Amino acid sequence: MKQYEKKAKELAAQMTVEEKAGLCSGSDFWHTKGVERLGLSRIMVTDGPHGLRKQEGSSDHLGINRSVPATCFPTAAATACSFDPALLREIGEALGEECLQEDVAVILGPGVNIKRSPLCGRNFEYFSEDPCLTGQMAAALIEGIQSKGIGTSLKHYAVNNQETRRMVIDAVVDQRALREIYLAGFETAVKQARPWTVMCSYNQVNGEFASQNKTLLTDILRTEWGFKGSVMTDWGATVDRVQGLAAGLDLDMPYTGPASDEAIIAAVAEGRLRESVLDTAAVRIISLLLAAKDSRKPGYTYDGDAHHELARKAAAQSAVLLKNDGAVLPLDKTKKIAVLGVFGKTPRYQGTGSSRINPRQVDNLCGILEARGIPFTYAPGYISEDDRPDPGLIEAAVSAAREAEAAVVCIGLPESYESEGFDRDHLRLPESHIALLEAVSRVNPNTVVLLSGGSAVEMPWLAHAKALLMLYLAGEAGAAASADLLFGDANPCGKLAETFPRKLEDNPSFRNFPGGEKTVEYRESIYVGYRYYDAAEADVLFPFGYGLSYTAFEYGDLTVSQAGGSVTASVRVKNTGTRAGAEAVQFYVSPKNTKVFRPVRELRAFGKVYLQAGEEKNLSVTLGPRAFAYYNPQKGEWITEAGEYILAAAASSRDIRCTAPVSIDGAVPPDIPVPDEYSHPGFPLEISREAF
Incomplete structure (x- = not known):
């Protein structure tokens, strides 16, 4: 946006107060306003983030009315498991191309809110419980989209971790958790990828609505992080238009009538709002309009078949093999299998709500097997949504x-279980799905589960599955990718981007989610996901970063070097199996002797290496000073604590393969009394209000 600022200021200087105020709200549901007499045309913004949802007829923000055909890629809950920013960039480029064809200037996404609780109904749209993974994946997607001249809207800023009372709830969160967990992904994406816009959330954060929260919109986003783009509302998130503008909110969406513009005009006329504040917002929006104008490509068309194949590739690289007893997978293509469960013919491949895509085509497993000449029988097994x-x-x-060599049971979360607009109240699968699995497993020892859904689930039924492949919501080509994985045409390489607890009550936010009528207290503070489970030494179903393969990987020779405040780590990875495959290597940092309460380990970098059978390569990553820092609320800044740290190369947060010590220069923090509930978190977690 910086390159358009000079021209934007020149145009703003020629505008009336009424025209500048008009730029600060939309013209309809999906379009901004323009100033035609100055050659500024309105632009279209529309929903994402895993596909283009452009509505041509009646408009809504809940995914009810039909949109133009577009490619439905796997949702963020799936693609995060790829641990592959290059893949996200490729998806972003494809999304940008589809926006070019449809003359859409800004796609609303990605969503980078942290998975505080597996109950959040919108978790399928979010990447991870970890801010490092979240930030890197979001930045890559943004870079891909914006490389095509299409803007993004990073959302929902900030601390929007539940759907319950999302319009009014006050998220009460301490400063360390705010900075280290809930803002860190936004910070990475803003600094690294420079999104054109940021979308504020509905909720309050520590007593002030996000749409008029000066600390968030100006002090942190613009002054600290250097954001140069426009801030827009989520649809209908404005509370007080003038107060929002003063706090740093530029664009009020959608258009709901003249009241928004009139409030700004009156405030300027009465001296309650400086015209210079309006000018600043107008310049930002004009810059957005100019950037969009320069990027338009009338007549552009994208290759829909290529995008479908990319969706298939993304789904295959994002699926997580959670269990494979006796190496039952991959299956033999010549042996007869049974495909059981409605999802085998009518897959659950995307979420419900504003991100709902109208796909050009949708694969189903039965159709794919038939096309590939693989013998199978099918039975629905349960009634959908019952x-x-x-x-x-x-x-x-x-x-x-009984008549099959292997039974592939297709189960998971129906649409009615998770959606934008409401949160789940349990982590169970439908009883009809479980009953099908249990009955089938009694007659066929080779029972394979394909699990679909947007978030973690409890698995008291796990013993009935010989193998388990977690698909998440795998997009329009998810079924083709499933077949690739089932028969070994692709090798699973996904790793969980969230912890799967054994039961809901184990989750650290359980006692404080979704909160009361007015507030939700984030009493667990920085102990989110694996940061809590590992600190409490709690038993989990599957740890963060976990995932199996059809081959095996050996780590060795972890070396570290230091220069200019950064640490470079290099680890040797060898494919010791008989198949080509990929390994997502995770680098965790652990303080040895800390004077502040900190997690046992935190993901600070990751990389993916592709290896042929028997091949080995070095994988290197660089960790900056922030990898060893914590946020000090008393000083209002990041502090690198001097001392010894352990750097680990790992296959998951619970599978540390090799370690190396690192000595870091920095500050010596004062001894600050910390309640025992935080310095030694229990299991299950109980934090008193006094301690919080």
């Missing part, structure tokens, strides 16, 4: 399973 087991359907599925 929790109650159907004995007749189960018996038919059992009969099919």
Whole structure:
């Protein structure tokens, strides 16, 4: 946006107060205003983030009305598991191309809110419980989209971690958790990828609505992080238009009538708002309009088939193999299998709400197997959107399973279980899905589960699955990717971007989610996800970063070097198996002797290495000073604590393969009394209000 600032200021100087105020709100549901007499045309912004949702007829922000056909890529909950920023950049480039064809200037996404609780109904749209992974994946997606001249809107800023009472809830969060967990992903994306716009959330943060929170919109976002773009509201998030403008909110969306503009005009006329504040917002929006104008490509068309193949590749690289007892996978293509469960013919491949895509095509597993000439039988096994087991359907599925070499059971979370607009109240699968799996496993020892859904689930049924492949919401080509993985045409390489607890009550936010009528207290502070489970030494179902492969990887020779405040780590990775594959190596930092309460380990870098059978390579990453820092609320700044740290190369947060010591120069923090509830977190976590 910086390159357009001079021209934007010249144009703003020619505008009336009324015209400048008009730029600060939309012209309809999806378009900004322009100033035609000065050659400024309005632009279209529309929903993402894992596909283009452009509505041509009646408009809404809940995904109800139909949109133009577009590629439905796997959701962020899936693609985060790829641990592959290059893949996200490639998806971003494809999204940018689809926006060019449809003359859309800004796509609303990505969403980078942290998965505080697995119950959040919108978790399928978010990347991870970890801010390092979140920030890097979001930055890559933004870079890909904006490389095509299309803007992004980083959302939902900030601390929007639940759907319950999202319009009014006050998220009460301490400064360390705010900076280290909930803002860190935004910070990385803003500094690294420079999104054109940022979208504020509905909720309050520590007593002030995000849409008029000067600390968030100006002090942190602009002054500290150097953001140069425009801030827009989530649809309908404005509370007080004048107060919002003064706090740093530029664009009020959607258009709901003249009241918004009139409030600004009156405030300037009465001296309650300096015209210079309005000028600043107008210049930002004019810069956005100019950038969009320069990027337009009338008549541009994208290759839909190529994008579908990219969606297939992304789904295959994002799926996580959670269990493979006896190496039952990959399956033999010549052996007859049974495909059981409605999702085998009608897949659950995307979420519900404002990100709902109208795909050009949707693969289904039965159709893919038929096209590839793989012998199979099919039985629905359960009624879609009905929790109650159907004995007749189960018996038919059992009969099919008896006659098959392997049974592929397609189960997961139905649409009614998770969506924008509401949160889940449990982590269970429908009883009808579980009953099908249990019945089938009794007659077929080679029972493979394909699990679909947007977030973690409890698995008391896990013993009934010989193998388990977590697909998340895998997009329009997810079924083709599933077949690639089932039969070994692709090798699973995804790693979990969130911890799977054994039961809901184990989650650190359990006692404080979704809060009361007015507030939700983030009492767990920095102990989110694996940061808590590892500190409390809690038993989990599957740890953060976990994922199996059809091959095996050996780590060795971790070396570190230091220069200019940064640390470079290099580890040797060898594929010791018989198949080509990829390994996502995670680098965790642990303080040895700290005077402040900190997690046992924190992900600070990661990299993915692709290896042929028997091949080995060095993988190197660089960690900056922030990798060893914590946020000091008393000083209002990041502090690098002097001392010894352990740098680990790992296959998950619970699978440390090799370590190396690192000595870091820095400050010696004062001894600050910390309640025992934080210095030694218990399991399950209980934090008193006094300690919080």
